[in-house]
Ligand SMILES: CC(=O)SCCNC(=O)CCNC(=O)[C@H](O)C(C)(C)COP(=O)(O)OP(=O)(O)OC[C@H]1O[C@@H](n2cnc3c(N)ncnc32)[C@H](O)[C@@H]1OP(=O)(O)O
């Protein structure tokens with residue numbers, strides 16, 4: 001038995017949800033460029049869960065179900081107030097809160113298909129409420145209930161800020177949600193599938209996935225990119241900052257990808273949005289620093305920017321706190337996790353690979369009093 005480091009190149013499951021073939025990403029056969037330019041996030045949720053785009057009635061029904069299920073149990077809101085609020089990262093809060101939500105869902109352990117679909121709707125609806133409520137509670141503000149007349153993207157910003165967002169903010173946020181929704185067998189999705197393949201429940205699968213997304217090699221990279229941009233501060237500091245990192249063989253966050261060879265097709269949409277938003281805010285330096293970093297990194301190494309790179313300046317330009325960037329990734333990616341969890345249940349087999357043992361050979365047990 002020989003291990004493949006990081007399971008690179010290993011095909012671990014079949015799936016009909018999304019594909020990456022020759023650097024082209026599709027959701028159920030629809031090119032991500034087409035979806036980014038034309039589809040709303042709610043349409044994408046439906047597509048991932050049903051493997052078809054919704055009719056007008058199906059879309060309206062899904063929107064209604066999401067709106068009806070967005071409120072949170074009071075116990076979960078109260079729980080936020082017990083957290084050591086100034087020390088808790090919102091991803092840790094979200095991970096704990098999703099697990100807690102499961103305690104208040106009487107159907108949590110009901111494994112029939114219809115019940116699992118209802119839980120998918122509840123989780124998709126409640127995760128934005130959790131992220132925005134936590135953000136407000138830690139600032140000493142009251143959580144804001146979602147409005148039934150706003151779409152998913154608009155509601156998120158409304159629940160976060162209490163203000164009805166501008167058209168351009170809605171467009172940018174909706175596009176970001178579409179672009180982050182699913183990505184074949186990425187680390188957090190694989191985690192969710194491994195978890196539920198034991199026939200554990202949907203809440204356990206999503207909680208585990210949030211834990212995996214949190215790391216800076218995966219979803220946590222978007223916050224790390226913003227930290228880097230903030231440290232650099234001004235365009236004229238980019239060259240020396242990046243060259244020093246490259247010389248020290250440090251990773252530049254937001255660059256590289258396990259699967260894409262030529263580049264992540266999602267990055268260009270976020271790059272365009274970053275340029276548009278920074279022009280509107282007048283803080284073009286975030287876009288200028290980002291393009292300069294891209295120029296230097298890509299001329300030094302074959303490492304194009306990934307989805308996390310330009311999403312940082314997009315979210316910053318929308319006025320979002322930097323430690324909410326990765327929870328926002330989860331707000332979108334939960335749609336993909338749920339599609340994969342439902343697909344796993346549908347054709348389940350325990351996921352249990354092997355390990356290549358590298359420890360000592362056979363040893364004889366020595367009682368503790370005889371050990372030196
Ligand atoms: C949504 C997402 O999850 S997208 C990814 C988000 N993560 C990041 O942006 C973090 C930065 N990027 C990385 O750490 C990596 O490129 C990953 C984790 C995305 C992919 O990792 P892997 O496929 O395992 O590649 P690995 O980390 O082994 O790197 C291969 C080589 O490229 C280098 N490399 C990879 N990414 C980077 C980077 N961002 N900056 C500098 N060098 C890099 C490595 O140092 C390594 O070099 P070496 O062969 O000389 O030792």
Ligand SMILES: O=C([O-])CC(=O)C(=O)O
Pocket residue numbers: 180182183185186187218257258259306307
């Ligand atoms: O697929 C991956 O390894 C990471 C990624 O880009 C994503 O999850 O969107």
